[in-house]
Amino acid sequence: MKLSQIALKINCRFVSSRDVEITGIAGIENAGPGDLTFVANRKYIPYIKKTRASAIILGEDIPEVDSPSLRTEDPYLAFARALELFYVPLIPEKGIHPTAAVSDEAEIGPDPSIGAYAVIGKGCKIGAHVCLHPHVVLYPDVSIGADCILHSFVVVRERCRIGNSVILQNGAVIGADGFGFAPTKDGAFYKISQTGRVVIEDDVEIGANTTIDRAAVGETVIRRGTKLDNLVQIGHGSQVGENSVVAAQAGLAGSTQLGRGVWVGGQVGFAGHLKVGDRAVITAQSGTSHDIAPGTIVSGSPAFENASWLRSSAAFAKLPDLVRKVRRLESEVEKLKNSLKNPK
Amino acid sequence: MKLSQIALKINCRFVSSRDVEITGIAGIENAGPGDLTFVANRKYIPYIKKTRASAIILGEDIPEVDSPSLRTEDPYLAFARALELFYVPLIPEKGIHPTAAVSDEAEIGPDPSIGAYAVIGKGCKIGAHVCLHPHVVLYPDVSIGADCILHSFVVVRERCRIGNSVILQNGAVIGADGFGFAPTKDGAFYKISQTGRVVIEDDVEIGANTTIDRAAVGETVIRRGTKLDNLVQIGHGSQVGENSVVAAQAGLAGSTQLGRGVWVGGQVGFAGHLKVGDRAVITAQSGTSHDIAPGTIVSGSPAFENASWLRSSAAFAKLPDLVRKVRRLESEVEKLKNSLKNPK
Amino acid sequence: MKLSQIALKINCRFVSSRDVEITGIAGIENAGPGDLTFVANRKYIPYIKKTRASAIILGEDIPEVDSPSLRTEDPYLAFARALELFYVPLIPEKGIHPTAAVSDEAEIGPDPSIGAYAVIGKGCKIGAHVCLHPHVVLYPDVSIGADCILHSFVVVRERCRIGNSVILQNGAVIGADGFGFAPTKDGAFYKISQTGRVVIEDDVEIGANTTIDRAAVGETVIRRGTKLDNLVQIGHGSQVGENSVVAAQAGLAGSTQLGRGVWVGGQVGFAGHLKVGDRAVITAQSGTSHDIAPGTIVSGSPAFENASWLRSSAAFAKLPDLVRKVRRLESEVEKLKNSLKNPK
Secondary structure: OEHHHHHHHOOOEEEOOOOOEOOEEOOOOOOOOOEEEEEOOHHHOOHHHHOOOOEEEEEOOOOOOOOOEEEEOOHHHHHHHHHHHHOOOOOOOOEEOOOOEEOOOOEEOOOOEEOOOOEEOOOOEEOOOOEEOOOOEEOOOOEEOOOOEEOOOOEEOOOOEEOOOOEEOOOOEEEEOOOOEEEOOOOOEEEOOOOOEEEEOOOOEEOOOOEEEOOOOOEEEEOOOOEEOOOOEEOOOOEEOOOOEEOOOOEEOOOEEEOOOOEEOOOOEEOOOEEEOOOOEEOOOOEEOOOEOOOOEEEOOOOEEHHHHHHHHHHHHOHHHHHHHHHHHHHHHHHHHHHHHOOO | OEHHHHHHHOOOEEEOOOOOEOOEEOOOOOOOOOEEEEEOOHHHOOHHHHOOOOEEEEEOOOOOOOOOEEEEOOHHHHHHHHHHHHOOOOOOOOEEOOOOEEOOOOEEOOOOEEOOOOEEOOOOEEOOOOEEOOOOEEOOOOEEOOOOEEOOOOEEOOOOEEOOOOEEOOOOEEEEOOOOEEEOOOOOEEEOOOOOEEEEOOOOEEOOOOEEEOOOOOEEEEOOOOEEOOOOEEOOOOEEOOOOEEOOOOEEOOOOEEOOOOEEOOOOEEOOOOEEOOOOEEOOOOEEOOOEOOOOEEEOOOOEEHHHHHHHHHHHHOHHHHHHHHHHHHHHHHHHHHHHHOOO | OEHHHHHHHOOOEEEOOOOOEOOEEOOOOOOOOOEEEEEOOHHHOOHHHHOOOOEEEEEOOOOOOOOOEEEEOOHHHHHHHHHHHHOOOOOOOOEEOOOOEEOOOOEEOOOOEEOOOOEEOOOOEEOOOOEEOOOOEEOOOOEEOOOOEEOOOOEEOOOOEEOOOOEEOOOOEEEEOOOOEEEOOOOOEEEOOOOOEEEEOOOOEEOOOOEEEOOOOOEEEEOOOOEEOOOOEEOOOOEEOOOOEEOOOOEEOOOOEEOOOOEEOOOOEEOOOOEEOOOOEEOOOOEEOOOEOOOOEEEOOOOEEHHHHHHHHHHHHOHHHHHHHHHHHHHHHHHHHHHHHOOO
16 A cells, blocks of 8 residues: 555555655564554654565654654554554454353343353343454343453353453453452451442453453443453442553452553552542552542552652662762761860 | 330340430431431540431440430440441342353352352352352352352452451452562563462451462461451462451562551551561551560551650651751750850 | 382482482471482572471582481482472373363364363464363364463463474463553543464463563564463563563552563562663562662662662661651750850
């Protein structure tokens, strides 16, 4: 496909004295002749000169380059669209595989794609154009909206509700029992029935092997448009607001409430029973047992304001120096005190 | 059900001038008319006035309230029992599903409930009233006690032993190979056969997608009454003592020994080959490569005594201040020294 | 088996005035009469006197002992080989189980062992002597080399490539979609097609429930001989060099490049778009958003040189002391200033 054609299809400004033939898309370090690449992260600007790509998608703010380029205000989005021009996605087989165990008391919408050994319990309701890859298990009374994709080894437990256009990556566990136990006098634990469910709204994507626990009472909720990465833990009764992102291996203990547009870094931990305001950012590996105000960026464990944490972290690396300085000051002050007591 | 009746059934003191009809149980923030709610965490006391619940379960220590209430020394346990009065649990179908692949050389106890596509290897022994949900896999020579519940996508590897009344949530992996490799001279690794097994005692619950590795030799053991949350990692040869709790995403490297009644917070890490004493508490995101004394509360990475860690953490947040103070002191001491050398 | 025979088989020096009959292998704390044990970690030297084992494998550097012993430069490797003399490994049934759903358009090499309910998509190519345990799913166009073992609930997604002699533990997810979303102006996210794949080279082992994401473009690569523990997250487009080890619950964000022979501790986090040099060591729970130089040992979050971090950590534990010292210095300097202003 000609670069000029791609420009039209992905809505970019074509900047080149000559048109070039593009045969694929590649990352800037691996791209070769025929490839279109992109720079969305400023860290990769130095690679622009070195890349062997035939053309580059660039932000409007990046200085002029020699190579043929496509300019746009949002190079990452343009790259996403360019990818789709060259990519043949996996198309699962239509219909219900003969080995799928579908309850007679389940309702399946039109145009399903249900793979081998899928299990659909009684009382389940599945919307139109839903794809269940092989080995997906739906416990009884689950509802799945239209246009969802559930990958192999996804399980959705009894009575949970999945919205429309939701993608569940392999091994995601939706609605396992929350971790609720009442300690008894003899030191043992009494299991608290987890009577609630999980509700996942439209346009959510859940990563591989992520676990979202059902609520003890009420609902654990993942709101519209939110994306969770792999191996994330969402405790019972928690809520994640609209259009939030939670990176891999982060964990929310029970009854955590994240607002809208919250960004959670990898391996972050929330202690539960707390609120995080809209558009807050919690950087990787941070942890908090307190509320986070809207719009703030916090870091560290325990977490506090990011700019301040950066200064504290820099000082931490020089802490042995500080200890030495204080020791020297103590000895000098001691000498000064002696000099004053015994002036020469 | 009348509130007075519930009081009798869950063994609480009925405190109200009027009886009320209860139709459900709910969390204090979401409860509406007809609901019974509870306060077990003091953080929720302010909600008592605001809740729309018809009645509240309260600890004996909480001040008098206007709403109809049930009093008890253990409101969380009472809540757990109240839940059971209104909750219809999932009842799996009895019998062995025709698609289950059960070895002729396996022994299945009375009254089983074995779901679609379950696999039971040869030499397995399954106790009475066991429920294997669809897609549970037991490798050969596994033994499962009575009254266990294994959820979909649980796997128990060869020769592992599960006690009575054990619950394994979805995706838990019991007995995968431990991470044991001997480095060789050429920089590669020689796999150490993981010849041992995992033993899980009675009344244990294991969370979703948690992994418990088999021992290289001997046993990895989870003792009676212990509860592990989701995505926990238990390394080969480790032991977790009776009635301990391990929160989500915590990890024990190999040969870690936790005592009885130990509480491990979320995302905690143990470096392996160490001992944690009975009733020790390790707060969330802490990490240790040293033994922890019985009954102590530790925090931080590396972890030390919690009260002390709280003070250090508070000081950390003000570290840039401290650096400035020391710099100012240095300049003042310098001035003092000069003044003494050159008195006016 | 006689100890002297074992010495020959595992290539150790036999040091004993009498030969003994060995019936099993055990850890030093649990060993009993008839057992051969070993000491590879110096932490266990004190147990040599206490063990009830009949014989011990010891490094050449360890002082003389009373018990019959086998001496070698590499006691851990010798232990690994001794284990194999007494261990009967799991031998899966040969052939293709009648319930396996194997596409007519898949190629299966000689001598397969394919378990119940395995699913092999069209276009897959499977090498010789491969074992797929029950409930393994291969999406279309996957290639698997010779002598691989894939445990139950492993999934390999479309077009991914697995080399020879690879072991995938239960629940490992190879090739799920990477976490790639372009933010849009209305605050939502546009999914970036993850058009690449995962390549796993020869002799790699991947732990239980570990997730390795497919690249947006190009490949996520795990190079020859590398071992990943359980619950590890490898982001899209990352590379792990040859003969590296990554301990449990560590995470690499996208486009992280680890060199050869890198050792990553448990729960470590890499922020992505960074390089870690050959033979670097990143200790448990550390985190970095910067490159790590070859051969360095780093610790902490943010991580820096280990020896320095150890000093900073020691100082951190005494930080409240330091604050008090500075406060006292301030007051003493104030007094000194006053004394100088108002000399007696």
